[in-house]
Amino acid sequence: MDMKEKLSALLTKALEDIDQSSLVKEIESIRVSYLGKKGELTAVLKGMKDVPGEERPVIGKVANEVRDEMTQALSSKKETLEKEALEKQLAEETIDVTLPGRQMKKGQSHVLTQIMEEIEDLFLGMGYDIVEGTEVETDYYNFERVNLPQNHPARDMQDTFYITSELLLRTHTSPIQARTLEAHDFSKGPLKMFSPGKVYRRDTDDATHSHQFHQIEGLVIDKHITMADLKGTLELLAKKMFGDDREIRLRPSYFPFTEPSVEVDVSCFKCGGDGCNVCKQSGWIEILGAGMTHPSVLEMSGVDPNVYGGFAFGMGPDRIAMLKYGVDDIRQFYLNDQRFLAQFKRKG
Amino acid sequence: MRVSVKWLSEYLDLSSVSPRDLADEITLTGIEVDDVTIPSETLQKLVVGEVLTAEKMEGSDHLNVTTVNVGEDEATQIVCGAPNVKAGQKVIVALPGARLPGGFKIKKSKLRGHVSNGMICSLDELGFSDSVVPKHAEDGIYILPEDAVVGESVLSYVGLDDAFIELDITPNRADALSMRGVAHETGAILSQKPQFKSIELTEDTNETIENWVKVTVTDGDDTPIYKMRVIKDLTIKESPLWLQNKLMNAGIRPIDAVVDVTNYIMLEYGQPLHAFDYDALDSKDILVRRAHDKETMVTLDGQERQLNPDQLVITNGEIPVALAGVMGGENTHVTTETRTVALESAVFDSTSIRKTAQRLNLRSESSSRFEKGINKATVEEALNHAAALIADLGQGTVVTGVASVTHVEPKSVTVESTIDRINRALGTELIEEDIIQVFKRLGFEAEVSSEQVKVTVPPRRWDIAIEADIIEEIARIYGYNNIPSTLPVNETVPGELTREQSLTRFSRHYMEGAGLSQAISYALTTVPEAKAFSLESGEPIELDWPMSEEHRALRKSLISGLLDNVQYNVARQTKNVSLYEIGHVFHNQPGETMPKEVNHIAGVLTGTIVDNTWQETEQTVDYYAAKGIVEGWLEQIGLGDDTQFKPAQDIKGMHPGRTAYILINNKVVGFVGQLHPSVALERDLQDTVLFELNMDCVFGIEQEPLLYTSIPKYPGTSRDIAFVVDETVLHEEILHVMKEQGGKWLSSIRLFDLYQGEKIEPGKKSVAYSLSYLNPDATLKEEDVNGDFEKLKQALIDSFKAEIR
Missing domain, CATH: 3.30.930.10 (Bira Bifunctional Protein; Domain 2)
Structure with a gap:
């Protein structure tokens, strides 16, 4: 057999071997057995020295073709086998993807916290700071400093838990306003604050009353603050809390610490204003009280009411949560039944 | 305050506005409306009937079988359980199909075999609370006047042909705790000036007050105004139906003509009055003073009250005859025997009244008005009106003159502002004309020039005293909904959480x-x-x-x-x-x-x-x-x-x-x-x-600021160590020793095994820790930490007698 035939026979044999292989690691050994240093092709090529000089280029070319073909067959077979192996592995690894996932226990914020945080974030964005106070307050800061002197008829509006004649559980978060006002340095800019927190009233607990509930109050004091600014701010709040389509209306009211005082209704988010059971057919839901800070409140805090003025507003997160989610018993907020708490998991 | 629209229309023309629309207007401009009730919307098929016969039903101890003329061709049979039903009475009949409060529907029925075509009603069944119906009508059906027209709707006979607006009045708007106050408020909303009829008071020129009574007040701060009139030769009767109905619909029980008039005047003017039996006073000297300590009196509810010097009393010069502004005394209250009435109209210090009412737990329509304030301008007018009415209803005469002590005169208050300040407060662009208009509607005198605003507020609006009050009036009458919406313009730095x-x-x-x-x-x-x-x-x-x-x-x-x-x-x-x-x-x-x-x-x-x-x-x-x-x-x-x-x-x-x-x-x-x-x-x-x-x-614990530490460039090494110690040795103690004695490259320690049980001695535990070593500046080889590791072992042996395994 001349070189050419030898090479051709070798190729046929190699292709057969490759074709019959069924494992990736066999491919490697086939490669070594033909193309390795001691491989068969290498051995045949050693005979090149006996080939006459003029034939060498021809034989050399054939030899290269054989090597290329072998290499090609090897890699293509390897690829096929690898693909098959992978497919087999994947088939074996297939699981029931509908089985329950590994559990991750997650808790959630109290619904009242969620409501308060939403409001907090809105006002933080508008440049207000959160100021917190103590729940035990003095009669002086809780009442007198918000323009409710002893024997003021409006003290009837909020029955109070007294600890001593001087000390009480705050009935509103307003004492924080007085404390912040008197400490504020107006040369460093306007005062824009709001205070969320627990408040207490002498009420017998039932579906709509709770001796403990929450309040959020906001206060802005600067040189040129108008009632229109209050209205605009509250509109923003109403839209944020209850949806972009909401409108508000202001009604005259009375709070000793503001004048003018208004109560603020938001157009019913359930019926859109047509009248339903949520808004008691009126189309409007009362959500907050507000007004322009009373000059006496400013004066008592050492702020000149002829130069500075502003507005305050207050709302009850408990009431807002009840309205927003249709909670029909305020006591639910303080029983901490996990079946209740877990309902407010949804963030989207 | 429950406002009768019919009563209100005595002062204003309300013909072009429905009660509900009026209520909406009031809510948006002035006072929150809690509720609007229109009885005719729910109370139907209620007619005047005349009882023709009434006989006890056989076999029943309380039922009566009656025949009643209800204005139809034939009399109808109705079974009635009321003890007071009698032939000849004009009564309230609910015909089959009628609806009563609470959704109660009247149907034809049979009671013990007797057909009943409807029901004869009590006031209670019409929705009046037990506490407001006249005592005599408490048990049983209500008897209508003899001239009631059979077959007519009954609503006008009980004052329910009306609409009622329930106002939730805030403490500052006590001026609206009266029909006149509400009329002024509503007038401002509707741009109408309320019309009040003038009172015709005829005095008995033969008698002058000086001969009857003299009033003295010990402290003008406690009792700024005290006035008294005397009405004599009275016959005390029930008041006429119109008056009873007005009271019942306002939530007050009719008693007799004198008491009813005092309540009626209180509702109209907001001025509480008190009527004494003049003869029972047993004195011509009325002295208003503080109670003595531990002084006692019996109030007209029959209770003996122990008083203290915080409380104001009306005395006959010696003993208390009334708790000022709170409750009368039993010894001097008006009875059917009363012939002469001494009628008081006063202003008392609100704090004193509040304290007394609170301490004795005696809150009343009258005390709450004294607490919240009284229109000083109508103290005498109310007194005169009441005296005229009492005399009229009781066929008596009014003694000439008023016994009076006055320490304060009703005064108008002048408040000033400027158009600019008003607009700056509200964010509006109001002009002179707008502001003049507001005060015209309110019935306040106002001088508005291009700059100055000067408002004269009448005494009936004693809640207004400062500029902010004026601005509030402008805001609400101009309309909050006409105020623009803006956001504060000021230097804004983002708010920050602490x-x-x-x-x-x-x-x-x-x-x-x-x-x-x-x-x-x-x-x-x-x-x-x-x-x-x-x-x-x-x-x-x-x-x-x-x-x-x-x-x-x-x-x-x-x-x-x-x-x-x-x-x-x-x-x-x-x-x-x-x-x-x-x-x-x-x-x-x-x-x-x-x-x-x-x-x-x-x-x-x-x-x-x-x-x-x-x-x-x-x-x-x-x-x-x-x-x-x-x-x-x-x-x-x-x-x-x-x-x-x-x-x-x-x-x-x-x-x-x-x-x-x-x-x-x-x-x-x-x-x-x-x-x-x-x-x-x-x-x-x-x-x-x-x-x-x-x-x-x-x-509150102070912390170093967080700084980046570079990620280790070189590999470290680790060693495991297991040993047995007494079970009382704490993990934290072991950690402490390891950290102290582990050498400078020991970077972390992790407990990976803890064993107590059969395989080791009782009272001992076996623990195993994995120790990681790291040198930030060079690769650590195993042998580099040999020394440290041996030292740590020794430390564990020394400290805990650890048995290294």
Whole structure:
């Protein structure tokens, strides 16, 4: 057999071997057995020295073709086998993807916290700071400093838990306003604050009353603050809390610490204003009280009411949560039944 | 204040506005309307009937079978249970198909075999409260006047052909606690000037007041105005129906013509009046003074009252005959025998009245008006009107003149502002004309020039005194809905959470990530619960006058509240409960005005932390679950390295062997542990673990600013070590020795095995730690740490007699 035939026979044999292989690691050994240093092709090529000089280029070319073909067959077979192996592995690894996932226990914020945080974030964005106070307050800061002197008829509006004649559980978060006002340095800019927190009233607990509930109050004091600014701010709040389509209306009211005082209704988010059971057919839901800070409140805090003025507003997160989610018993907020708490998991 | 629209239309033309629209207007411009009721909308098929016959039903002890003419061709048969039904009476008949309050529907029926075509009604059945119907009509059907027209609707006979607007009057608008006040308010809304009829008072020129009564007031501050008239030769009767109906519909029970007139005048003017039986006064000298200490009097409800010098009394010169402004005395009240009436119209100090009413628990229509203020301009007018009416209804005569002491004159108040200031306060662009218009509607005199605004406020609006009051009037009459919406224009820096606030938010998110839900419990609890689990000694702060034992004291720890919540859940089949709470606790601070109020964070877990699933086996909560949560939290705050846990055997309510104090920089900031089994048993709980930390204390710890440390460039090495020590040796003690003696490259230590049991000696435990070494500046080879490792072994042997394995 001349070189050419030898090479051709070798190729046929190699292709057969490759074709019959069924494992990736066999491919490697086939490669070594033909193309390795001691491989068969290498051995045949050693005979090149006996080939006459003029034939060498021809034989050399054939030899290269054989090597290329072998290499090609090897890699293509390897690829096929690898693909098959992978497919087999994947088939074996297939699981029931509908089985329950590994559990991750997650808790959630109290619904009242969620409501308060939403409001907090809105006002933080508008440049207000959160100021917190103590729940035990003095009669002086809780009442007198918000323009409710002893024997003021409006003290009837909020029955109070007294600890001593001087000390009480705050009935509103307003004492924080007085404390912040008197400490504020107006040369460093306007005062824009709001205070969320627990408040207490002498009420017998039932579906709509709770001796403990929450309040959020906001206060802005600067040189040129108008009632229109209050209205605009509250509109923003109403839209944020209850949806972009909401409108508000202001009604005259009375709070000793503001004048003018208004109560603020938001157009019913359930019926859109047509009248339903949520808004008691009126189309409007009362959500907050507000007004322009009373000059006496400013004066008592050492702020000149002829130069500075502003507005305050207050709302009850408990009431807002009840309205927003249709909670029909305020006591639910303080029983901490996990079946209740877990309902407010949804963030989207 | 329940306003009759019919009554109001005596003063204003309301023909072009429906009661509901009027109510809406009032709400938007002035006073909140609670409710509008229009009886005719619901009360139908109620007619005047004439009882033709009334006979006792056989076999019944209370039923009567009547025939009643209801204006139809034939008389109809009605069974009636009222004891007072008699032939000849004109009565209220609810015909079949009628609807009564509460949705009650009248149908033809049969009672014990007798057909009943409707019902003869009492006032109660028409919706009048028991407390307002005349005493004689309390039990039984209501008898209409003889001239009532059979078959006509009954509504006009009981004053229900009307609409009622319930006003929720805020303390500042006491001027609207009268029909005249409401008329002024409504007039401003409708741009109408209310019309009041002038009173015709005929005085008996033969008699002058000086011969009848003289009034003296000891203190003009207590009693700024006191006026009295005398009406004589009266016959005390029931008042006419129109008056009774007006009172009943306003929520006041008709008594007799004199008392009814005083109430009627109070409703019209807001001026409470009091009528004395003149002869019973037994004196011509009325003296208004403070009560003597422990002085007593019997008020007209028959109660003996012990008085004190805070309280004002009307006396006959010697003994009290009335508690000023609050309640009359029994000895001088008007009876059917009364012939002469001394009628009082006064203004008393609001604080004094408030205190008296509060102390004696005697709130009345009259005391609440004195508390909130009286229109000083109509004290005498109201008195005159009442005197004329009493004389008219009782066929008496009015003695000429008024006995009077006056320390204050009703005065108009002048308030000034400028158009600019008004617009700057409201954010509006009002012009002169707008402002003039507002005050014209309100009936205030106003001078408005291009700059100055000068308003003269009549005494009937005593709530107005300062510029802000004027601005409020403008805002509401101009209309809040006409005010534009803007946002404050000022230098705005973004609001920022304080360090504590943002750490609090982080803490919430951390706890929720760890599977705990946020609870909010009551801060007021029982005394034992308030102090349980608190690391601060001392009694809790108690309320002066608690409403119940349940909410008596302020909590000193959050744990009891959380345990209550857990218990509540477990009792309702929620077996796995994980809750946390962030809130204030309160401690007494002797010598300080304010108590110490501290922010705490606490958590309670019971049941499982991992449930049995197809993949996982159940794990119930244990001490380490709670500790892991606390460790993770402190570590994220950046205090992991400063934290230590020390056995706590002395916290009441906690398992003595499974509780630890949490120390940061050697200061106790809280505890973590397992609830004492006997406490758990009391509360019907399985194993329950919990923790509580003083959050203010944790957040208050000063920390170095966070700085980047470069990522190690060189590989380190690690060694494992296992040894046996006494079981009493604490992990933290071992850690401490390892850290101290482990050499400079020891970078972390991890416990990976703990064994106690058969394979080792009793009282011993086998532990295994993995130690990692790292040199930031070079590759560490095993042999580099040989020396350190040997030294550490020796330290363990020396410190704990460790048997290295």
